[in-house]
Amino acid sequence: MEALIAPEYEELRESVRALVEKKISPFAHDVDENARFPQEAYEALQSADMAAAHVPSEFGGQGADALAVAIIIEEVARGCASSSLIPAVNKLGSIPVILAGNLDQKEKYLRQLAEGKGFSYCLSESEAGSDAASMKTKAVRDGDGWILSGSKKWISNAGFSDFYTVLASTDSSLGAKGITAFIVEKSDPGVSFGAHEKKMGFRGSPTCEVYFDNVRIGEDRRLGEVGSGFALAMRTLDHTRITIAAQALGIAQGAFEAANAYAHERKQFGKAIFDFQGVQFMLADMAMQIAAARQLTYLAAVKSERSDDDLTFYSAACKCFASDVAMKVTTDAVQILGGYGYVSDFPVERMMRDAKLTQIYEGTNQIQRIVMARHLSDL
Ligand SMILES: Cc1cc2nc3c(=O)[nH]c(=O)nc-3n(C[C@H](O)[C@H](O)[C@H](O)COP(=O)(O)OP(=O)(O)OC[C@H]3O[C@@H](n4cnc5c(N)ncnc54)[C@H](O)[C@@H]3O)c2cc1C
Incomplete structure:
Protein backbone atom coordinates (compact mmCIF):
# COMPACT_ATOMS: atom_id res chain seq x y z
CA MET A 1 0.00 0.00 0.00
CA GLU A 115 -15.26 23.91 16.50
CA GLY A 116 -16.31 20.74 18.33
CA LYS A 117 -20.09 20.35 18.17
CA GLY A 118 -21.29 16.88 17.18
CA PHE A 119 -23.53 16.05 14.21
CA SER A 120 -25.71 12.90 14.12
CA TYR A 121 -27.81 11.33 11.39
CA CYS A 122 -31.44 10.29 11.91
CA LEU A 123 -32.73 7.96 9.22
CA SER A 124 -33.71 4.66 10.93
CA GLU A 125 -36.93 4.12 12.86
CA SER A 126 -38.18 1.24 14.99
CA GLU A 127 -40.32 -0.06 12.11
CA ALA A 128 -38.21 1.30 9.25
CA GLY A 129 -34.68 -0.12 9.17
CA SER A 130 -33.59 -1.68 5.87
CA ASP A 131 -36.82 -0.32 4.40
CA ALA A 132 -35.93 3.20 5.51
CA ALA A 133 -38.33 4.84 3.04
CA SER A 134 -41.29 3.48 5.02
CA MET A 135 -40.52 5.99 7.80
CA LYS A 136 -43.37 7.46 9.83
CA THR A 137 -41.68 10.60 11.18
CA LYS A 138 -43.54 13.51 9.61
CA ALA A 139 -42.85 17.13 8.84
CA VAL A 140 -45.94 19.24 8.20
CA ARG A 141 -45.85 22.77 6.86
CA ASP A 142 -46.78 25.40 9.42
CA GLY A 143 -46.82 28.95 8.05
CA ASP A 144 -43.22 29.83 7.25
CA GLY A 145 -41.81 26.70 8.88
CA TRP A 146 -42.37 23.03 9.66
CA ILE A 147 -43.58 20.91 12.55
CA LEU A 148 -41.77 17.60 13.04
CA SER A 149 -43.32 14.69 14.91
CA GLY A 150 -42.22 11.09 15.36
CA SER A 151 -39.12 9.29 16.55
CA LYS A 152 -35.86 7.85 15.24
CA LYS A 153 -34.24 4.68 16.54
CA TRP A 154 -30.58 3.65 16.99
CA ILE A 155 -29.12 7.13 16.65
CA SER A 156 -25.36 7.13 17.22
CA ASN A 157 -24.02 9.84 19.52
CA ALA A 158 -27.60 10.94 20.26
CA GLY A 159 -27.65 13.36 23.18
CA PHE A 160 -23.94 14.11 22.71
CA SER A 161 -24.41 15.74 19.30
CA ASP A 162 -25.75 19.27 19.09
CA PHE A 163 -27.05 18.88 15.53
CA TYR A 164 -29.10 16.20 13.74
CA THR A 165 -29.88 15.63 10.10
CA VAL A 166 -33.42 14.28 10.24
CA LEU A 167 -35.24 12.58 7.37
CA ALA A 168 -39.01 13.03 7.56
CA SER A 169 -41.97 12.33 5.34
CA THR A 170 -43.48 15.52 3.95
CA ASP A 171 -45.93 13.69 1.65
CA SER A 172 -46.60 10.05 2.52
CA SER A 173 -48.54 9.50 -0.74
CA LEU A 174 -45.23 9.89 -2.64
CA GLY A 175 -43.25 7.27 -0.68
CA ALA A 176 -39.48 7.79 -1.03
CA LYS A 177 -40.09 10.88 -3.21
CA GLY A 178 -42.08 12.47 -0.38
CA ILE A 179 -39.18 12.53 2.08
CA THR A 180 -37.34 15.74 2.99
CA ALA A 181 -34.19 16.37 5.03
CA PHE A 182 -34.02 18.90 7.89
CA ILE A 183 -31.45 20.11 10.39
CA VAL A 184 -32.69 19.82 13.98
CA GLU A 185 -30.82 21.18 16.98
CA LYS A 186 -30.62 19.42 20.33
CA SER A 187 -31.93 22.59 21.99
CA ASP A 188 -35.07 22.83 19.81
CA PRO A 189 -38.15 22.61 22.08
CA GLY A 190 -39.75 19.17 21.75
CA VAL A 191 -36.51 17.25 21.09
CA SER A 192 -35.71 14.55 23.67
CA PHE A 193 -33.71 11.33 23.95
CA GLY A 194 -34.43 7.79 25.14
CA ALA A 195 -32.28 5.61 27.38
CA HIS A 196 -28.90 4.36 26.11
CA GLU A 197 -29.17 1.01 24.33
CA LYS A 198 -27.25 -1.75 26.10
CA LYS A 199 -25.12 -3.01 23.25
CA MET A 200 -22.95 -6.04 22.47
CA GLY A 201 -20.10 -3.83 21.24
CA PHE A 202 -19.30 -0.17 20.55
CA ARG A 203 -20.39 0.22 24.15
CA GLY A 204 -18.73 3.62 24.52
CA SER A 205 -20.76 5.17 21.77
CA PRO A 206 -24.17 6.38 22.96
CA THR A 207 -27.04 4.94 20.90
CA CYS A 208 -30.49 6.27 21.76
CA GLU A 209 -33.91 6.95 20.36
CA VAL A 210 -34.57 10.57 19.44
CA TYR A 211 -38.10 11.90 19.92
CA PHE A 212 -39.64 14.83 18.07
CA ASP A 213 -42.71 16.10 19.88
CA ASN A 214 -44.16 18.77 17.58
CA VAL A 215 -40.75 20.36 17.05
CA ARG A 216 -41.22 23.68 15.24
CA ILE A 217 -38.37 24.67 12.95
CA GLY A 218 -38.03 27.42 10.38
CA GLU A 219 -37.76 27.04 6.61
CA ASP A 220 -34.04 27.81 7.02
CA ARG A 221 -33.64 24.30 8.47
CA ARG A 222 -34.78 22.52 5.33
CA LEU A 223 -31.89 20.78 3.57
CA GLY A 224 -32.27 20.66 -0.19
CA GLU A 225 -35.54 20.56 -2.08
CA VAL A 226 -38.80 19.25 -0.65
CA GLY A 227 -39.01 15.57 -1.65
CA SER A 228 -35.27 15.19 -2.30
CA GLY A 229 -34.42 13.86 1.17
CA PHE A 230 -34.33 10.14 0.49
CA ALA A 231 -32.06 10.53 -2.53
CA LEU A 232 -29.84 12.78 -0.39
CA ALA A 233 -29.82 10.17 2.41
CA MET A 234 -28.69 7.48 -0.04
CA ARG A 235 -26.07 9.74 -1.63
CA THR A 236 -24.76 10.44 1.87
CA LEU A 237 -24.35 6.70 2.51
CA ASP A 238 -22.38 6.36 -0.73
CA HIS A 239 -19.74 8.57 0.89
CA THR A 240 -19.96 7.32 4.45
CA ARG A 241 -20.11 3.55 4.03
CA ILE A 242 -16.40 3.96 3.26
CA THR A 243 -15.89 5.22 6.80
CA ILE A 244 -17.53 2.06 8.16
CA ALA A 245 -15.22 -0.01 5.97
CA ALA A 246 -12.29 1.96 7.40
CA GLN A 247 -13.55 1.33 10.91
CA ALA A 248 -13.87 -2.41 10.21
CA LEU A 249 -10.37 -2.39 8.76
CA GLY A 250 -8.95 -0.76 11.89
CA ILE A 251 -10.70 -3.26 14.17
CA ALA A 252 -9.36 -6.14 12.05
CA GLN A 253 -5.85 -4.68 12.05
CA GLY A 254 -5.88 -4.29 15.84
CA ALA A 255 -7.05 -7.88 16.31
CA PHE A 256 -4.49 -9.22 13.84
CA GLU A 257 -1.62 -7.45 15.61
CA ALA A 258 -2.75 -8.72 19.01
CA ALA A 259 -3.07 -12.29 17.73
CA ASN A 260 0.26 -12.21 15.91
CA ALA A 261 2.10 -10.89 18.97
CA TYR A 262 0.41 -13.46 21.20
CA ALA A 263 1.25 -16.32 18.84
CA HIS A 264 4.95 -15.44 19.13
CA GLU A 265 4.85 -15.27 22.94
CA ARG A 266 2.58 -18.14 23.88
CA LYS A 267 4.34 -21.49 24.23
CA GLN A 268 2.70 -24.91 24.09
CA PHE A 269 4.34 -28.26 23.42
CA GLY A 270 7.67 -26.57 24.09
CA LYS A 271 7.49 -23.96 21.35
CA ALA A 272 5.75 -20.75 20.35
CA ILE A 273 2.28 -21.51 18.96
CA PHE A 274 3.31 -19.43 15.91
CA ASP A 275 5.58 -22.35 14.98
CA PHE A 276 2.54 -24.55 14.31
CA GLN A 277 1.52 -24.32 10.69
CA GLY A 278 -2.17 -24.38 11.64
CA VAL A 279 -1.68 -21.05 13.46
CA GLN A 280 0.59 -19.59 10.76
CA PHE A 281 -2.04 -20.24 8.10
CA MET A 282 -4.70 -18.47 10.16
CA LEU A 283 -2.45 -15.42 10.58
CA ALA A 284 -1.50 -15.44 6.89
CA ASP A 285 -5.18 -15.51 5.91
CA MET A 286 -5.95 -12.67 8.31
CA ALA A 287 -3.18 -10.49 6.87
CA MET A 288 -4.23 -11.33 3.30
CA GLN A 289 -7.87 -10.44 3.92
CA ILE A 290 -6.97 -7.18 5.66
CA ALA A 291 -4.68 -6.18 2.79
CA ALA A 292 -7.46 -6.85 0.25
CA ALA A 293 -10.04 -4.93 2.34
CA ARG A 294 -7.65 -2.00 2.62
CA GLN A 295 -7.12 -1.78 -1.14
CA LEU A 296 -10.86 -1.83 -1.82
CA THR A 297 -11.61 0.72 0.90
CA TYR A 298 -8.95 3.17 -0.26
CA LEU A 299 -10.06 2.79 -3.87
CA ALA A 300 -13.64 3.59 -2.82
CA ALA A 301 -12.35 6.62 -0.88
CA VAL A 302 -10.66 7.96 -4.00
CA LYS A 303 -13.91 7.38 -5.91
CA SER A 304 -15.83 9.24 -3.20
CA GLU A 305 -13.55 12.23 -3.56
CA ARG A 306 -14.09 12.25 -7.35
CA SER A 307 -17.82 11.31 -7.08
CA ASP A 308 -17.22 8.63 -9.71
CA ASP A 309 -20.23 7.04 -11.45
CA ASP A 310 -19.45 3.66 -9.88
CA LEU A 311 -19.12 5.05 -6.33
CA THR A 312 -22.38 3.44 -5.15
CA PHE A 313 -21.10 -0.03 -6.06
CA TYR A 314 -17.66 0.51 -4.55
CA SER A 315 -18.84 2.06 -1.30
CA ALA A 316 -21.28 -0.82 -0.71
CA ALA A 317 -18.61 -3.33 -1.75
CA CYS A 318 -15.92 -2.01 0.59
CA LYS A 319 -18.32 -1.75 3.54
CA CYS A 320 -19.57 -5.28 2.99
CA PHE A 321 -16.16 -6.81 2.33
CA ALA A 322 -14.23 -5.03 5.07
CA SER A 323 -16.88 -5.74 7.71
CA ASP A 324 -17.04 -9.42 6.78
CA VAL A 325 -13.23 -9.48 6.98
CA ALA A 326 -13.34 -7.79 10.40
CA MET A 327 -15.80 -10.39 11.69
CA LYS A 328 -13.68 -13.27 10.38
CA VAL A 329 -10.35 -11.82 11.51
CA THR A 330 -11.54 -10.94 15.02
CA THR A 331 -13.15 -14.37 15.46
CA ASP A 332 -9.89 -16.01 14.39
CA ALA A 333 -7.93 -13.72 16.70
CA VAL A 334 -10.03 -14.95 19.62
CA GLN A 335 -9.31 -18.51 18.47
CA ILE A 336 -5.56 -17.88 18.40
CA LEU A 337 -5.64 -16.59 21.97
CA GLY A 338 -7.61 -19.67 23.07
CA GLY A 339 -9.19 -19.24 26.51
CA TYR A 340 -7.37 -15.91 26.92
CA GLY A 341 -9.18 -14.66 23.84
CA TYR A 342 -12.51 -15.25 25.50
CA VAL A 343 -11.95 -12.96 28.47
CA SER A 344 -11.66 -9.21 28.66
CA ASP A 345 -8.04 -9.18 29.90
CA PHE A 346 -7.09 -9.13 26.20
CA PRO A 347 -8.69 -6.76 23.67
CA VAL A 348 -9.66 -9.31 21.01
CA GLU A 349 -13.02 -10.28 22.53
CA ARG A 350 -13.97 -6.57 22.56
CA MET A 351 -12.85 -6.29 18.95
CA MET A 352 -14.95 -9.30 17.97
CA ARG A 353 -18.03 -7.74 19.60
CA ASP A 354 -17.27 -4.40 17.94
CA ALA A 355 -16.75 -5.98 14.51
CA LYS A 356 -20.28 -7.38 14.49
CA LEU A 357 -21.88 -3.94 14.30
CA THR A 358 -19.98 -3.05 11.13
CA GLN A 359 -21.91 -5.82 9.34
CA ILE A 360 -25.21 -4.29 10.48
CA TYR A 361 -25.26 -0.50 10.44
CA GLU A 362 -25.31 1.94 7.52
CA GLY A 363 -27.26 -0.87 5.86
CA THR A 364 -26.82 -4.55 6.68
CA ASN A 365 -24.51 -6.59 4.48
CA GLN A 366 -27.56 -8.16 2.84
CA ILE A 367 -28.63 -4.65 1.83
CA GLN A 368 -25.09 -3.89 0.56
CA ARG A 369 -25.36 -6.92 -1.72
CA ILE A 370 -28.72 -5.65 -3.01
CA VAL A 371 -27.12 -2.25 -3.67
CA MET A 372 -24.18 -3.85 -5.48
CA ALA A 373 -26.46 -6.04 -7.58
CA ARG A 374 -28.46 -2.97 -8.65
CA HIS A 375 -25.29 -1.20 -9.75
CA LEU A 376 -23.50 -3.97 -11.65
CA SER A 377 -24.05 -2.11 -14.90
CA ASP A 378 -21.98 0.83 -13.58
CA LEU A 379 -18.86 -1.31 -13.70
C1 LIG B 1 -25.46 0.49 17.35
C2 LIG B 1 -26.24 0.99 16.17
C3 LIG B 1 -26.03 2.29 15.73
C4 LIG B 1 -26.79 2.80 14.67
N1 LIG B 1 -26.63 4.12 14.29
C5 LIG B 1 -27.52 4.67 13.43
C6 LIG B 1 -27.52 6.07 13.17
O1 LIG B 1 -26.69 6.84 13.71
N2 LIG B 1 -28.47 6.58 12.35
C7 LIG B 1 -29.40 5.79 11.74
O2 LIG B 1 -30.24 6.33 11.02
N3 LIG B 1 -29.42 4.45 11.95
C8 LIG B 1 -28.51 3.86 12.78
N4 LIG B 1 -28.53 2.51 13.02
C9 LIG B 1 -29.56 1.70 12.38
C10 LIG B 1 -29.03 0.68 11.38
O3 LIG B 1 -28.63 1.32 10.21
C11 LIG B 1 -30.12 -0.38 11.18
O4 LIG B 1 -30.16 -1.17 12.36
C12 LIG B 1 -29.90 -1.23 9.96
O5 LIG B 1 -30.06 -0.47 8.81
C13 LIG B 1 -30.84 -2.45 9.93
O6 LIG B 1 -32.16 -2.11 10.20
P1 LIG B 1 -32.97 -2.98 11.28
O7 LIG B 1 -32.15 -3.03 12.49
O8 LIG B 1 -34.34 -2.41 11.40
O9 LIG B 1 -33.04 -4.43 10.66
P2 LIG B 1 -34.13 -5.00 9.61
O10 LIG B 1 -34.24 -4.07 8.46
O11 LIG B 1 -35.36 -5.35 10.36
O12 LIG B 1 -33.40 -6.32 9.12
C14 LIG B 1 -33.45 -7.54 9.84
C15 LIG B 1 -32.74 -8.61 9.01
O13 LIG B 1 -33.43 -8.78 7.77
C16 LIG B 1 -32.53 -8.62 6.68
N5 LIG B 1 -33.23 -8.01 5.56
C17 LIG B 1 -34.07 -6.92 5.58
N6 LIG B 1 -34.49 -6.65 4.33
C18 LIG B 1 -33.90 -7.55 3.50
C19 LIG B 1 -33.92 -7.79 2.10
N7 LIG B 1 -34.63 -7.01 1.28
N8 LIG B 1 -33.19 -8.82 1.61
C20 LIG B 1 -32.45 -9.61 2.43
N9 LIG B 1 -32.38 -9.43 3.75
C21 LIG B 1 -33.09 -8.41 4.29
C22 LIG B 1 -31.43 -7.71 7.22
O14 LIG B 1 -30.23 -7.84 6.47
C23 LIG B 1 -31.29 -8.22 8.65
O15 LIG B 1 -30.47 -9.36 8.66
C24 LIG B 1 -27.73 1.97 14.02
C25 LIG B 1 -27.90 0.65 14.46
C26 LIG B 1 -27.18 0.17 15.52
C27 LIG B 1 -27.43 -1.26 15.98
Missing part, protein backbone atom coordinates in the same frame (compact mmCIF):
# COMPACT_ATOMS: atom_id res chain seq x y z
CA GLU A 2 2.82 2.37 0.92
CA ALA A 3 3.93 2.48 -2.69
CA LEU A 4 0.42 3.15 -3.94
CA ILE A 5 -0.60 6.10 -1.81
CA ALA A 6 1.13 9.45 -1.51
CA PRO A 7 3.63 9.79 1.37
CA GLU A 8 1.52 12.42 3.14
CA TYR A 9 -1.14 9.80 3.86
CA GLU A 10 1.43 7.55 5.52
CA GLU A 11 2.64 10.54 7.54
CA LEU A 12 -0.95 11.19 8.56
CA ARG A 13 -1.29 7.54 9.60
CA GLU A 14 1.82 7.79 11.76
CA SER A 15 0.62 10.93 13.49
CA VAL A 16 -2.87 9.49 14.17
CA ARG A 17 -1.32 6.25 15.40
CA ALA A 18 0.91 8.13 17.85
CA LEU A 19 -2.07 10.11 19.14
CA VAL A 20 -4.21 6.97 19.50
CA GLU A 21 -1.52 5.02 21.31
CA LYS A 22 -0.94 7.82 23.78
CA LYS A 23 -4.40 9.27 24.33
CA ILE A 24 -7.09 6.84 23.12
CA SER A 25 -6.03 3.17 23.39
CA PRO A 26 -5.21 3.40 27.12
CA PHE A 27 -8.90 4.11 27.83
CA ALA A 28 -10.47 1.65 25.37
CA HIS A 29 -10.94 -1.13 27.92
CA ASP A 30 -12.50 1.17 30.51
CA VAL A 31 -14.76 2.82 27.91
CA ASP A 32 -16.05 -0.63 26.89
CA GLU A 33 -16.26 -2.08 30.40
CA ASN A 34 -18.23 0.87 31.77
CA ALA A 35 -20.11 1.68 28.56
CA ARG A 36 -19.04 5.29 28.95
CA PHE A 37 -18.50 8.02 26.38
CA PRO A 38 -14.83 8.18 25.30
CA GLN A 39 -14.35 11.74 26.52
CA GLU A 40 -10.54 11.45 26.40
CA ALA A 41 -10.75 10.43 22.73
CA TYR A 42 -13.14 13.25 21.93
CA GLU A 43 -10.79 15.80 23.50
CA ALA A 44 -7.70 14.32 21.84
CA LEU A 45 -9.34 14.19 18.42
CA GLN A 46 -10.80 17.68 18.74
CA SER A 47 -7.49 19.22 19.79
CA ALA A 48 -5.76 17.49 16.86
CA ASP A 49 -8.50 18.74 14.44
CA MET A 50 -9.43 15.13 13.68
CA ALA A 51 -12.95 14.93 15.11
CA ALA A 52 -14.43 16.35 11.91
CA ALA A 53 -11.43 16.69 9.61
CA HIS A 54 -13.65 16.46 6.52
CA VAL A 55 -15.13 19.95 7.07
CA PRO A 56 -13.92 22.16 4.20
CA SER A 57 -11.30 24.74 5.14
CA GLU A 58 -13.56 27.63 4.03
CA PHE A 59 -15.81 26.70 6.97
CA GLY A 60 -13.01 26.36 9.49
CA GLY A 61 -12.19 22.67 8.99
CA GLN A 62 -9.15 20.77 7.77
CA GLY A 63 -10.61 19.98 4.35
CA ALA A 64 -9.31 16.41 4.65
CA ASP A 65 -10.21 14.29 1.65
CA ALA A 66 -12.07 10.98 1.89
CA LEU A 67 -8.87 8.90 1.96
CA ALA A 68 -7.39 10.98 4.78
CA VAL A 69 -10.62 10.68 6.79
CA ALA A 70 -10.66 6.92 6.17
CA ILE A 71 -7.11 6.64 7.49
CA ILE A 72 -7.97 8.69 10.60
CA ILE A 73 -10.99 6.46 11.32
CA GLU A 74 -9.04 3.26 10.60
CA GLU A 75 -6.26 4.23 12.98
CA VAL A 76 -8.64 5.29 15.77
CA ALA A 77 -10.62 2.03 15.36
CA ARG A 78 -7.39 0.03 15.62
CA GLY A 79 -7.19 1.26 19.21
CA CYS A 80 -10.82 1.93 20.16
CA ALA A 81 -13.78 1.34 17.84
CA SER A 82 -16.19 3.37 20.01
CA SER A 83 -13.92 6.39 19.67
CA SER A 84 -13.75 6.00 15.90
CA LEU A 85 -17.49 6.67 15.77
CA ILE A 86 -16.81 10.29 16.76
CA PRO A 87 -15.29 11.29 13.38
CA ALA A 88 -17.45 8.75 11.51
CA VAL A 89 -20.77 10.04 12.90
CA ASN A 90 -19.72 13.66 12.47
CA LYS A 91 -19.12 12.94 8.80
CA LEU A 92 -22.38 10.99 8.44
CA GLY A 93 -24.46 13.72 10.04
CA SER A 94 -22.92 16.57 8.08
CA ILE A 95 -22.45 15.15 4.59
CA PRO A 96 -26.09 16.10 3.80
CA VAL A 97 -25.18 19.73 4.63
CA ILE A 98 -22.08 19.53 2.42
CA LEU A 99 -24.03 17.96 -0.45
CA ALA A 100 -27.28 19.93 -0.27
CA GLY A 101 -26.95 22.78 2.24
CA ASN A 102 -27.07 26.44 1.21
CA LEU A 103 -24.24 28.81 2.06
CA ASP A 104 -25.89 30.04 5.28
CA GLN A 105 -26.43 26.49 6.51
CA LYS A 106 -22.85 25.53 5.69
CA GLU A 107 -21.48 28.63 7.36
CA LYS A 108 -23.53 28.10 10.51
CA TYR A 109 -23.39 24.33 10.98
CA LEU A 110 -20.11 23.23 9.44
CA ARG A 111 -18.21 25.94 11.27
CA GLN A 112 -19.65 24.86 14.63
CA LEU A 113 -18.93 21.23 13.77
CA ALA A 114 -15.28 22.11 13.14
